[in-house]
Amino acid sequence: MGLLDGKVAIVTGAGGGIGREHALALAAEGAKVLVNDLGGARDGSGEGQAMADTVADEIRAAGGEAASSYDNVATIEGGEAILQAALDAFGKVDVLVNNAGILRDKTLGKMDEGLWDSVIAVHLKGTFCVTKPVFIHMKERGEGGSIINTSSTSGLDGNFGQSNYGAAKAGIAGFTRCLALEGQKSGVRVNAIAPVALTRMTEDLVMFQQDGVKDQMAPGLVSPMIVFLASDLAKDISKRIFFVGGGRIQEMYIARTKGVTKTEDGGLWQPDEIAAHLDEILV
Ligand code: NAD
Numbered sequence: 001m002g003l004l005d006g007k008v009a010i011v012t013g014a015g016g017g018i019g020r021e022h023a024l025a026l027a028a029e030g031a032k033v034l035v036n037d038l039g040g041a042r043d044g045s046g047e048g049q050a051m052a053d054t055v056a057d058e059i060r061a062a063g064g065e066a067a068s069s070y071d072n073v074a075t076i077e078g079g080e081a082i083l084q085a086a087l088d089a090f091g092k093v094d095v096l097v098n099n100a101g102i103l104r105d106k107t108l109g110k111m112d113e114g115l116w117d118s119v120i121a122v123h124l125k126g127t128f129c130v131t132k133p134v135f136i137h138m139k140e141r142g143e144g145g146s147i148i149n150t151s152s153t154s155g156l157d158g159n160f161g162q163s164n165y166g167a168a169k170a171g172i173a174g175f176t177r178c179l180a181l182e183g184q185k186s187g188v189r190v191n192a193i194a195p196v197a198l199t200r201m202t203e204d205l206v207m208f209q210q211d212g213v214k215d216q217m218a219p220g221l222v223s224p225m226i227v228f229l230a231s232d233l234a235k236d237i238s239k240r241i242f243f244v245g246g247g248r249i250q251e252m253y254i255a256r257t258k259g260v261t262k263t264e265d266g267g268l269w270q271p272d273e274i275a276a277h278l279d280e281i282l283v
Contacts, residue, residue, distance in 0.1 A: 014033075
């Protein structure tokens with residue numbers, strides 16, 4: 001008996017890296033998996049069918065059920081085609097993992113509109129484009145569902161040279177929190193992870209060049225969290241964001257300080273008063 005027997009999962013960007021591990025882990029627990037991947041390079045250029053097909057073959061070779069999709073998450077037509085491919089192969093969708101992504105890093109002064117738009121399109125708009133049709137399907141089917149989005153510490157903590165990527169990833173966190181509220185009535189849970197793992201996306205990062213670090217950052221270490229969130233073990237978990245990587249799992253959340261409230265003058269602060277109360281306002 002697998003934790004996900006009878007469930008159908010879509011994983012976008014599952015032809016390599018973390019997404020491949022998600023697809024294999026979901027299938028190992030009994031889920032039928034639609035392996036989506038556009039099959040391009042790290043920066044999103046190019047496309048091909050081999051990446052998705054190879055992972056689908058791996059799942060079948062291990063005794064699981066899989067189908068492939070090569071559609072682009074960054075368009076609503078692509079999102080609808082991804083849902084349709086899952087319905088054609090397996091008849092329903094219980095789990096959606098929005099994982100597809102690209103990197104086009106530059107500091108803001110060097111970032112042109114194309115670098116901005118392409119990263120926002122794949123990550124933020126891509127999450128919308130695939131989630132919308134799947135969310136409608138889950139609501140209409142009336143059996144609930146689990147949607148897991150992929151945010152990043154780059155958006156939630158900040159990272160030098162990634163304002164396009166960080167904006168998209170923080171946007172995905174906001175999307176997750178809003179959609180979780182919309183999904184509540186129909187039992188559609190919506191969570192996000194902020195993973196860290198050694199993949200083609202991160203292989204040139206300085207932190208991964210230190211001795212021993214590569215072994216601790218295998219992408220497969222992220223996927224058990226996806227299986228958990230997809231399963232009924234997480235039936236009460238929604239609207240959460242989890243850091244996952246290198247064996248560590250943490251909840252990430254937006255916090256407010258106790259702050260300070262002015263009651264005099266109708267609550268109107270003067271700038272110099274704000275300066276004088278900074279130690280009560282800041283963490
Ligand atoms: P990766 O490059 O190995 O995987 C991304 C996959 O998405 C690729 O297989 C790629 O072909 C696919 N893809 C790209 N554009 C697509 C599109 N338009 N439609 C469909 N598929 C598309 O990188 P990864 O590290 O495995 O990243 C997976 C996810 O995790 C991404 O969303 C990434 O931003 C996020 N992430 C990764 C790390 C990390 O440390 N590796 C950290 C934070 C967030």
